Amino acid sequence: MSSNITIRNLLPDTDLICFLVCSLFTKEECDNLLNAERKASFQKAISNYPTYYRNNDRLVIDDSHLSAYLFDKIKSHLPDHIENWTLAELNTRLRFCKYNANQYFHRHLDGIHYVSTTKQSKLTFMIYLNNAEEFEGGRTLFYKTKDSTEIWASYVPQQGDVMIFDHNLWHEGEEVTNGEKFVLRSDILYTKELEESSKEPFSGHLGYIWKILVFDNDTLLSAGRDKTIHVWNMNGDSRQTLRGHQNSILCMEKMNERTFISGSRDKQMKIWKRNDNQMFELINSFSVHSATVLSICKVTKDFFASSAADNSIKIVNLNGQIQHELIEHTNWVWQVVKLHDDCLASCSEDQTIKIWDYKNDKCIRTFYDHCSVICLMYDQVTNTLVSGNFQGEIMLRELSSDFNEIRTRKLDGHNGIVRTILKVNETLLASGGEDNKVKIWNIQSGICVQEFQHDNFVQALELTNDGKLLSASYDGTIKAWKI
Structure with missing residues (x-):
């Protein structure tokens, strides 16, 4: 020494x-x-x-x-x-x-x-x-x-x-x-010595929660850095813990009344199905990406789109067979969302949003931002594409029927990256960011009308059927808010 x-x-x-x-x-x-x-x-x-x-x-x-x-x-x-x-x-x-x-x-x-x-x-x-x-x-x-x-x-x-x-x-x-x-x-x-377990609702994850998904009226799914998916009732009581992924689980998507898909940093996607005893079982696993799976979006009852850190979007069936590949982004594709039966939108670390005619493997529009675009939400009623970016801005793009940009408004959303956006109703929008906040916005005026606080980054938002807003955070908690 x-x-x-x-x-x-x-x-x-x-x-x-x-x-x-x-x-x-x-x-x-x-x-x-x-x-x-x-x-x-x-x-x-x-x-x-x-x-x-x-x-x-x-x-x-x-x-x-x-x-x-x-x-x-x-x-x-x-x-x-x-x-x-x-x-x-x-x-x-x-x-x-x-x-x-x-x-x-x-x-x-x-x-x-x-x-x-x-x-x-x-x-x-x-x-x-x-x-x-x-x-x-x-x-x-x-x-x-x-x-x-x-x-x-x-x-x-x-x-x-x-x-x-x-x-x-x-x-x-x-x-x-x-x-x-x-x-x-x-x-x-x-x-440390084992202590009495927490009585707080939705307590169970070790560390970051990346994604939550309302599966039905009485079932919430949550996924996180601890490689597990927790199944909860809406009171926050644990029903089941699903294991199988080998790394952080970043995304989930419901495909039908009994089935959902999860995607992970282990590059795997897994299909889970609820059996007659109301328990979820793993029925299939496959890998179609060469890097972290970042988002999953249902396209039809038989197909879904996935985006990943390999800069690609894949259209895949439930057997893991690739139907289409969309390769034009030059960096991570953070999210993919469905616009209608023939079109998808994606946002990327490469500072672009792209509109895809996925059946013809073709990008038909590209919108340029001045920094990385992290999250997307599409409002079919108003044909508005909402995005959140690296600098905390929320952009609302009103689109024509052929997805040309008609007008764009900007909200100074968060002091930090906007991680997630959700439409609450016809007048309100919710966002979560790396300033540890959930914000509720009046869509028409662009004014923040409510604000809620976590102890770490807000990563995911979901709306329950009775109108409560759920938020999940890097602080390991899921919170319910009245709007």
């Missing part, structure tokens, strides 16, 4: 943990971690993460022996307890990250790794595997909030240093402008 090990507190003006263990690893140890085989095995992160968020290269390995070795090196420097949580181990999933010129990891919070309700990560563990002399830029920067412009703390990488910090700290990997930067990242896990 190096005799030069020192501890440096990066944020002395907060109770949140953020410190460096300087020179914990020697040059030889860092070089062994970043051996030739690993150095040659990095892959682009774009199949799992959008470019507005990060564009660096990654290598993900699961190695319990290496994890135990790393934990043994760091554990004497870690807090034994964080509130009622007790230090346990290092996550066995290790992420090597490589930053070339023009690569970055923009401002974010690190997600909690949930093993169970009593075992989860609290701290980020990061080894800097090479020195800043080998690259330009590439500092680790901390901010007090998601939106603050002032840098709270900055760190210039030094080989062998280990940074430990609370998952609740906003930070970024500054863009590298020249050379190559390497880090190894994992999570410090803590455990």
